[in-house]
Amino acid sequence: xxxxxxxxxxxxxxxxEEIERDPNVFLIGEEVAQYNGAYKVTQGLWAKYGDKRVIDxxxxxxxxxxxxxxASMLGLRPVMELMFWSFAYVAxxxxxxNAATVRYMSGGLLNCPIVVRGPANGGTNVGATHSHTPENxxxxxxxxxxxxxxTAYDAKGLMKTAIxxxxxxxxxxxxxxxxxxxxxxxxxxxxxxGVADVxxxxxxxxxxxxxxxxxxxxxxxELLEAExxxxxxxxxxxxxxxxxxxxxxxxxxxxxxxxVVEENKPFCGVGxxxxxxxxxxxxDDLDAPVVRVSAIDAPAxxxxxxxxxxxxxxxxxxxxxxxxx
Amino acid sequence: MWLEGEYPVNPQGxxxxxxxxxxxxFALGFPFRNYLSNMSATLKNHPSASEExxxxxxxxxxxxxxxxxxxxxxxxxxxxxxxxxxxYSVGRIGGFLHLYIGQESVAVSAASLMGPNDHMxxxxxxxxxxxxxxxxxxxxxxxxxxxxxGCSKGKGGSMHYFAPDKNFWGGHxxxxxxxxxxxxxxxxxxxxxxxxxxxxxxxDGAVNQGPFHESLNIAALWDxxxxxxxxxxxxxxxxxxxxxxxxxxxxxxxxxxxxxxWDAFNGWDVYELRAGLxxxxxxxxxxxxxxxxxxxxxxxxxHSVADANHKVYRTKEEIEQYENEFDPISRWKHTLINEGxxxxxxxxxxxxxxLEEAEASAQFAERxxxxxxxxxxxxxxxxxxxxxxxxxxxxxxxxD
Numbered sequence: 001x002x003x004x005x006x007x008x009x010x011x012x013x014x015x016x017e018e019i020e021r022d023p024n025v026f027l028i029g030e031e032v033a034q035y036n037g038a039y040k041v042t043q044g045l046w047a048k049y050g051d052k053r054v055i056d057x058x059x060x061x062x063x064x065x066x067x068x069x070x071a072s073m074l075g076l077r078p079v080m081e082l083m084f085w086s087f088a089y090v091a092x093x094x095x096x097x098n099a100a101t102v103r104y105m106s107g108g109l110l111n112c113p114i115v116v117r118g119p120a121n122g123g124t125n126v127g128a129t130h131s132h133t134p135e136n137x138x139x140x141x142x143x144x145x146x147x148x149x150x151t152a153y154d155a156k157g158l159m160k161t162a163i164x165x166x167x168x169x170x171x172x173x174x175x176x177x178x179x180x181x182x183x184x185x186x187x188x189x190x191x192x193x194g195v196a197d198v199x200x201x202x203x204x205x206x207x208x209x210x211x212x213x214x215x216x217x218x219x220x221x222e223l224l225e226a227e228x229x230x231x232x233x234x235x236x237x238x239x240x241x242x243x244x245x246x247x248x249x250x251x252x253x254x255x256x257x258x259x260v261v262e263e264n265k266p267f268c269g270v271g272x273x274x275x276x277x278x279x280x281x282x283x284d285d286l287d288a289p290v291v292r293v294s295a296i297d298a299p300a301x302x303x304x305x306x307x308x309x310x311x312x313x314x315x316x317x318x319x320x321x322x323x324x325x
Numbered sequence: 326m327w328l329e330g331e332y333p334v335n336p337q338g339x340x341x342x343x344x345x346x347x348x349x350x351f352a353l354g355f356p357f358r359n360y361l362s363n364m365s366a367t368l369k370n371h372p373s374a375s376e377e378x379x380x381x382x383x384x385x386x387x388x389x390x391x392x393x394x395x396x397x398x399x400x401x402x403x404x405x406x407x408x409x410x411x412x413y414s415v416g417r418i419g420g421f422l423h424l425y426i427g428q429e430s431v432a433v434s435a436a437s438l439m440g441p442n443d444h445m446x447x448x449x450x451x452x453x454x455x456x457x458x459x460x461x462x463x464x465x466x467x468x469x470x471x472x473x474x475g476c477s478k479g480k481g482g483s484m485h486y487f488a489p490d491k492n493f494w495g496g497h498x499x500x501x502x503x504x505x506x507x508x509x510x511x512x513x514x515x516x517x518x519x520x521x522x523x524x525x526x527x528x529d530g531a532v533n534q535g536p537f538h539e540s541l542n543i544a545a546l547w548d549x550x551x552x553x554x555x556x557x558x559x560x561x562x563x564x565x566x567x568x569x570x571x572x573x574x575x576x577x578x579x580x581x582x583x584x585x586x587w588d589a590f591n592g593w594d595v596y597e598l599r600a601g602l603x604x605x606x607x608x609x610x611x612x613x614x615x616x617x618x619x620x621x622x623x624x625x626x627x628h629s630v631a632d633a634n635h636k637v638y639r640t641k642e643e644i645e646q647y648e649n650e651f652d653p654i655s656r657w658k659h660t661l662i663n664e665g666x667x668x669x670x671x672x673x674x675x676x677x678x679x680l681e682e683a684e685a686s687a688q689f690a691e692r693x694x695x696x697x698x699x700x701x702x703x704x705x706x707x708x709x710x711x712x713x714x715x716x717x718x719x720x721x722x723x724x725d
Contacts, residue, residue, distance in 0.1 A: 026516070052516070058546065063505050063539025070446075070509020073494060076516060093502050094536070106487035106495065107478035108704035142705045142722070165715055166707040194719015242719025273723070 002185050008041050008178040010152035011117075014159035015079060016045060017188070019053050022077060025163055028055045028064055029081025029118075038083045039119060039178055061087050065116060066094035069168075072114040073102065077163055085120030085172055086132040099168040100143035113166045117159070120148075120172035121212060122263060122300040123311050131300030133264040135210070136273075138170050139241040145169040145193055146240040150214035152182035154238055157191030165193065174212045194242030198251065202233035205321055206251040208274055209261040210237040213312060217261050220317035228318075230325055240270055248274065249282050256287040259320050263311050266294040288324035293317050375660070378596035383438070383603040389666045393675070395437060395595055396661060399429040399654045400679040402453045405462050408683035409452070409469055413630050417691070418469045422483050425453035427625040430653030431556055432457040434598035435524055438606055439492060442514055442521025446494040446507045448528060449484035450556075450624075458491040462686035472693035479696045480704060500561075501527060501534025504553065508540045511551035515613060522550045522609035524602070530561020530569060532576050541617070545583040550609030554602070555619040556592070562628040563638040577619035585615055592622035593651040595660070623647040 005013070018025045031038045033046035033056040046054040057064040061082065068078035082088055088095060099112050122131035139146040145167055149155035155173065162169035199214060200221050207217040214236040221232040235251050237244065252258055258278055260271035275290040296310045378384060406424045413422045425432070428450075436457035439445065447454045455465055460476060468475030469483055476486050486496040494510055497503035507525025514521035531537055532555060544551050555576055561569045570576060580587035586608060590601040598620065605616035625644060627635030636644070661667045667675075708716035 058539075058542060060539040060542060062536040063508070063543050066502075066505020066536055067509040067512055067540070067543060070494070070506035071513040071516065072509070073489070073506070074510060074513040074517075076513050093499055094505055097499050097502055098497070098506060102495065103707065104704050105477055105481035105485035106489075106704075107476065107480050108707075108710060109477070109487050109489050110494075111707035113707075145706075161715070166711075166713075192718045193715060194721075239719060242721045243723075244719050 002183045004181045005152055005184050006179050006181050007149075007152040007155050007173070008039065010156035010182070010184050011041050011159055011173065012043065012045065014156045014163070015042065016048070018079075018160055018163045019045070019049050022163075024075060024077045025079060026053045026055065026076070027079050027081065028057050028068060030057050030059055030083050032056060032081050037081070039175055041173075041178070042081070061091040062094055065091040066098060068114050068116075069094055069099045069102075069112055072112040072168075073110050075113070077113050077115070079115040079117060079163060082116060082118035084130050084132075085118050085134055086130050088116070088134060089132070095138070095170070096141055096144075100141045103167075104143060111166050112168045114168050115159075115162045115171060116168070117162075117171035118173060119175040119178075121174040121176060122295065123176050123212075123307060125302055125304045125307055127302045128299035133172070133211075133295075135172050135240050136264055136269045139270065143168070145242065147171045147193060147238065148211035148240060149173065149238060150177070150199075150209075150211055150236050152180065153184050154191060154197065154236070156184060157189050158193065158238060161190045161193055164190070169193070172211065177212055177215070180215075191238070193239045194244055195238065196244035196247040197236045197238055198233060198247065199236045200232070200234040202231035202255065204230045204255055205232040205257045205259065205325060206235060206248075206255045207232050207259050207261055207317065207321070208235045208237065208248055208251075210240060210270065211263060213261045213263050216312050216314055217317055219314040220321065223314055223318050224321055228322065228325075230321065232321065237270075243273075245277055245281070248278065252278055252282045253285045256285055257324050258286070258290045259293060259317060259324070260290065261293045261312055261317055263295055265297050266292060267297065269294055291320055291324055293320045375594045375596055378594065378600045381596070381600035381603070383599055384596045391437070392661055392664075392666050393671075395433055396654070396657050396667070396672075397675050397679065398433045398436075398457055399657065400676055401462065401682060402429045402433070402456050403654060404676070404679040404683040405456060405465065405686065406452055408687050409466065410626075410630060412466075412469065412687055412690075418483070419471060420482055421449070422469070422630040423450040423628065424624065424626040424630065425450050427647065427652070428556055428558060428592065428622045429453055430595050430598055430657065431554070431592050431620055431622055432526075434595050435554065435602055438599060438602055439524075440521070442519045443606065444492040444494060444510045444514070444521065444523040445526070446503050446510060446523060447496065447526035448500065448503055448531065449496070449498050450528070451484060451486050451496045454526065455486040455488065455493060455496070458488060458493040460486060460488050460491065460493070462682050463689045466683075466686035467690040467693050470690040470693065471695070472690055473696040473700070474689070474693040478700060478704070480700070501531040501537045503527070504531065504534070504537040504540045507553070508544055508549055508551050511544075511549045511609070511615075512547070514550060515548075520610050522552055522606050524552045524554050524606075526554045526556055528561065529555060529557040529559065529566050529576060530564070531555075532579070533570060541580070541583045541585060541615075544615035545585045548613045549615055550613045551615045552602070552605045552609060553615070553617045555617065556622050557619055558622050558624045560624075560628070560639065562632065563634055565638070575619050577617040580617040585617060587617040587619070589619040589621070592620040593653045593656055595653070595657050623651065
């Protein structure tokens, strides 16, 4: 039976269900317990599951995330909340040198079933240090998995899979999506990592995106159809690494035109990887160059009026699409 | 603190300038003044200290065979490392080789105290800890050679030995980076309701890293049974303790800022080490409380074998004094001879066996195969290695 819940509630349900399912699952983060979460994702979980399973951490990301990595080596499944993914940078050594490589350096004797989650987005006028979108940085590291859900349905299913996964999975959410309502079925379901989702079918153009850029693309697709009679297909990557190349290529072979859209910066971004892959594997299917829309290439600006412009808007996607259609 | 009047100011400014003559920096002999003379004062003023420690219950319970095993393990570490140095010098081993020679008593004593729920993790100077917990010379030597028979299949090298089945969690390369991991291992014991601990080793150079302090705060805040063991060998690479750390009498005393217990003792006496570390383990087991332990020890070799300056930033006399007066193997050997546990002949036999084992491990490493190229992309993702459903969806590697 379907019902509508918001993205934050969907994540909360995933966390609660996994806490109940597996005694090794626990949450740690700044303000996740008694404060109920800086963005209320964990609201009510401490009251329900208590001190052992929902733990307030001091402002000490390298310390508590590194602690989670260590605990995960012994089979615990910590789910660590970063209040902002921007704060990952003070825990970088733990998240990369330890979480991503310890399995390799031990010749496979260890694994780290840890989840690090939290919002990674700009667009909320909090300035450059709180607006980073580091999915490309972390996806660059073999050993890590990176997930960027766009909808409540995906957020819940992917979060549950991430927690059950035996490798480190970094889930990047979006504060601007937390309040968005979506159809989410009652009861248990999971979504595999590495499987993209065609959020809208079309025949003239493929829009490839992840995270909130998927929502932007869906709006752009509506505009393209209504105003320009262009039917755009929207491919939501859902997970950056592992990456579902097959679904992207299948769409490209159908539409022959691609715009890759992301809220990240363009240089060495996810879009660069996708564009490179498409030209290499579907060159003969392309009727136009693969083009990209990303954040305007500067640190996130504070000014509300301008930050709106800095991130991709539906109109930016429409204009880029028209340049190749 | 720079040494006023002694530090040669470079007239060209700070960028691109030649290094000042290091001999001028170290001609003062201050590391020894502040370090070894302080730390060894207890021993010199109380020559019977070792006998007192010998009477600690944890040491009285040692059988003669246990005492011999401690000696054997120290000899095995030293012979293993001396053999590895030989292999390194003829190009059989790549990268870094951080030798533990001079510090063997610390890891061996610590490992001898570990129960089923006691764990160990350390930094990159990890050969001694690995052999102490029971890893074989063969797998350790083969790892140095980068062979597939190595403990990490040749994927980790000198700094990355692991044996989870022996409660040994590495072997970590970044200074201080292992300190939150040690916290997490101890946290896992507490979370699982097990009476246990994690001894997390670090050097004196690691005590100024941020994650170490973050870990101390969390350890004390949440009563985590972790024991931070500072193996203070006096130098963070080429920088003496006094030139790298601001501290009250002892580095471990920083624990007081976190309302945490601390202790400091000499590292050249097995009885003292066991008695001191046992107290910290008891605190972890009985009270689930953390401790910082600082152990005065000394490495005879450089920071790594590539550290060609280690006789420049410290004096030859300093190194010789330690070797002559404080060598942990010599001291334990004489203790056991005095106690009538072994004879000189027994010692020679133990040493010979260790040498032979080390030589055999080098031959084993020589004979072993290189890892196949297909190994490069194995052991990256657990789910891929195990061909699970999760490991089969999507692309995990991106070369083509």
